[in-house]
Amino acid sequence: xxxxxYIERNNSEITLDEWIAAINQISSVRLDNDDSTAKNPxxxxxxxxxxxxxxxxxxxxSSGFLGFGKKSEWVKVFSFRRGKASFNASHDIESxxxxxxxxxxxxxxYLNAQIVGDEGETYEW
Numbered sequence: 564x565x566x567x568x569y570i571e572r573n574n575s576e577i578t579l580d581e582w583i584a585a586i587n588q589i590s591s592v593r594l595d596n597d598d599s600t601a602k603n604p605x606x607x608x609x610x611x612x613x614x615x616x617x618x619x620x621x622x623x624x625s626s627g628f629l630g631f632g633k634k635s636e637w638v639k640v641f642s643f644r645r646g647k648a649s650f651n652a653s654h655d656i657e658s659x660x661x662x663x664x665x666x667x668x669x670x671x672x673y674l675n676a677q678i679v680g681d682e683g684e685t686y687e688w
Contacts, residue, residue: 565651568686570667572676576646579617585673586619592666595620595639617643621666640666652680664688 571577586592596614603610619641624634640663641648648670655661668688671678678686 567649567681568652568656568667569647569649569679570641570671570674570676571647571679572674577643577648577674577676578646579643581674582617582643582648585670588673589666589669591622591662592619592641592670593622593637594618595637597639599639614639615642615644617641617648619643619648621662623662641670657686659688 583594586594595618596616598614599612601610601612602608618639620637621640623636623638640650642650650663650667653661653663656664658664667678670676671688678688680686
């Protein structure tokens, strides 16, 4: 099971309008209400997770070898529900170069919110 982090406020919920305004301020983040589909590699079964209003993707890029073959891909990262956004912690989430770290820190700052873990710890990014 993945470890989740949340962008949330202590004293009030983040409204959907505030969340959308924050996303619109960051060029590497966009709203993504589409469903997500993945294939189980063992069974071949397709699994679909319904998209929701407020879900968002981050633009991930790779420079390729010596700058050639540069690629970019939008990946759904944030789910917005009940006045807060959630996202999964990766092994390098603490790295200031991690695209999710960068986006989450910028969104939290814009929203005057904090990043909180499943166990209640706060992250100072």
